[in-house]
Amino acid sequence: xxxxxxxxxxxxxxxxxxxxxxxxxxxxxxxxxxxxxxxxxxxxxxxxxxxxxxxxxxxxxxxxxxxxxxxxxxxxxxxxxxxxxxxxxxxxxxxxxxxxxxxxxxxxxxxxxxxxxxxxxxxxxxxxxxxxxxxxxxxxx
Numbered sequence: 001x002x003x004x005x006x007x008x009x010x011x012x013x014x015x016x017x018x019x020x021x022x023x024x025x026x027x028x029x030x031x032x033x034x035x036x037x038x039x040x041x042x043x044x045x046x047x048x049x050x051x052x053x054x055x056x057x058x059x060x061x062x063x064x065x066x067x068x069x070x071x072x073x074x075x076x077x078x079x080x081x082x083x084x085x086x087x088x089x090x091x092x093x094x095x096x097x098x099x100x101x102x103x104x105x106x107x108x109x110x111x112x113x114x115x116x117x118x119x120x121x122x123x124x125x126x127x128x129x130x131x132x133x134x135x136x137x138x139x140x141x
Contacts, residue, residue: 017054018084019065020129021073027126028066029053035101036086036131038064077128080112084131085120087138094133098123 022028032038032055041063043053049070056063064084067073088094098108098121111122111132120134 015061015063017063017065019067021075022066022068022127023073023075024126025051025053025066025068029055030104031101031106031125032064032066035104035106036097037100075127075129077124077130080130082130083116083122084129085116085134086131087134087136089135089137091135094121094135097133 041054052067120132
């Protein structure tokens with residue numbers, strides 16, 4: 001697969017947000033900020049009945065949004081093979097993240113796909129969504 005060096009003009013995207021609801025907003029924020037180490041980038045309260053938080057890597061056009069609605073925001077996790085994969089090239093840094101999450105009550109779980117067990121550690125967030133901490137550089141240059 002050839003990956004273009006520049007972004008195609010026909011797709012002038014400047015950011016990517018992955019958004020999902022939760023009934024456990026505080027726990028999810030603690031998991032991703034205190035446990036994983038991502039940054040709290042902003043958020044909002046009482047917007048049409050929603051509270052929300054943006055979490056991600058500062059300076060990057062990719063972030064997560066978690067929202068809670070005043071009437072409830074149940075968020076059953078999808079299959080065990082729906083994953084958020086974070087590439088952590090330094091194995092000691094990866095293991096430190098996994099240790100922090102374990103202390104917070106989120107120990108590693110066996111991945112559904114055995115590929116992720118080779119260089120990764122899988123952990124379920126408070127809603128049961130799976131995050132893989134993969135000890136590689138990821139794709140690209």
